[in-house]
Amino acid sequence: MNRVLRIVFSRYGMIVIILVLVLGVIALAQTREELPLDGSDAGSSGVDGEATSEAFTEDDGLATEACDGEDCYTDAELPQEALNRASAFAEAWLNPYGYGPDGWHDSIAPFLTSDTADLMEGVDPSTVPAEERTGEPTASGSKVAIPMDTGTLTLTMHEGANDWTSNGWLVSAIDWEQL
Template sequence: MNRALRIIFSRYGIVVIILVLVLGAIALASDNGRTPLTGNDVETDDSTESSEPSDEITDDDGFYTEDCEADDCYAAEELPQEAVDRAVEFAEAWLNPNGLDPDAWYDSIAPFLTTDRAELMVGVDPATLPAQSIDGDATTEASKVSIPMNTGTLILTMAEGSNSWTGGDWLVSAIDWEAS
């Protein structure tokens, strides 16, 4: 018994065990018409489906885009003025004009953010912000609001929704920065 266990747990025994398991998996998979390495169907004589590629051309470019059919989707339209106003209010709070500490600053901007974005902003130090003032009027393009700052442009993606602080309202779902 001891000798048998030594042979089984030697490197040769382990190689044999792995080989048996792999061959068994291949045998089981080929019984179901698939091989684990390719995942392709095994062709049989009575198969009516062709394995040749379809001649149908699709417009899919490989990038995922959300289908937008709801009333609150503004991909092709400009954002309403209330969304732009909300973005500017966020930008003013984001600049931290009152010199708040990180926790108080977070509390001042959180009502403007989606829940996911608010979670990402926890622990951010407002002293590291790249701008000090708004230097122009906000412009919109689809769901984005661009706000010119003294050192670049703050780009906010707006979405209609609610969070723990506010009911249904326009919220910032993404924050981007373009330095000038």
């Protein structure tokens, strides 16, 4: 036992322990899943770590689903209820009450499909690139565009259920177009 302790606490043993810890941290950092709108891009932060609009100019790839089958709606077919839900989501998305990440997620989750809610978990609400809505929502197929002060929020609407809504219109994808 003394021999093992002597090896572990020798300079070579300490080097091995430190090396294992560093490699473990690197492995954990590489497996972290990047989320849209999470502000994790080092080049996208301004002074004091605030998110800048540069982080939102690239396509996040969330609103790329094909529209086939009965889940698709023409402009005339998307009901007012879907527009109302999209509008309510946009208001919660702007975080008017200044919630932190958990509270903000709890406020937007009832409007999202379960998969989209999972993707938005852990997103920092300070990365939302707008402060106020500037117009009324307009439908185009299954998508609803909502004008904001710095761009357009585009939501893909899907009829379904989640943990909070038994059956209704939910946001299945979120896309942002910078002005």
